[in-house]
Amino acid sequence: MYLRIVAFLAVLCLTTADTCSKPEVSASAYTTQDATVLTNIAFIAEFHLKCANGVEGVPLYAEINGKTIPAARIGEGNHYQVSWTEDVKKARSGDYSVNLYDDDGYAALRKAARSGDDPSTVKPLVTIVVNYPGAYQGPWVNSEFMAAMLAVLVWYLAFSAKSKLLS
Structure with missing residues (x-):
């Protein structure tokens, strides 16, 4: 009987994920600069997430221009990367907002999309900005x-x- 209770508590502890409180992010970005022979522009954002409560390994999802993609964890700790591509003709120069969501935020975002609500009402965990100055497309x-x-x-x-x- 005690073994079942201990096993239940162990499973409960492993399945409850901590949420990141007071997130701070430091980011760097790369975008394609020369599009003379390319059909797509690559955007890569790497960032480090620091939580006030010390939580590490939080699963993150990024929302860019209405598309949601998972953020890839790089190595140990809270280093992440988000990458996407856009057609050369559709890529606009300027700032791209990358909204980052944890599991709860991602679930709320999907629920808002399913129910037809405005997804912008869901508050992201943190937002990073990727600046795209444009690409050289030849003479x-x-x-x-x-x-x-x-x-x-x-x-x-x-x-x-x-x-x-x-x-």
């Missing part, structure tokens, strides 16, 4: 076009010089 004029124009110009100058000499 305005292709080098092939410039080479063809230069060839036409050289031909014209040579033909004009020849005409003047023969006249």
Whole structure:
């Protein structure tokens, strides 16, 4: 009988997850800078979450522009990474807000989406900002076009010089 009670309490302790109180986050981000031969822009945000109550390993979910994706834990502790891609033509320069949710927040977010409520009413655990300055998409004029124009110009100058000499 005592063994069952101890086993029940052990399972209860393992299944109850602590929530992060007073979260602080420090983040760094990477975005694709050169899109001359790419079809998608990559966004990568790495961050460290610090909880006032010392909780580690909290499962996190990120919501970016209405899409929800899991945050990957990197190594031990509270280091995480979130990555996503966007089409080059749809990616806008500026700030992207990445709302982070724990299990309870993610459940509330899904419940709001299922019931048709506004998901922005669910308060995120913390929000990080990823700045995307834009990507270089190549020169305005292709080098092939410039080479063809230069060839036409050289031909014209040579033909004009020849005409003047023969006249």
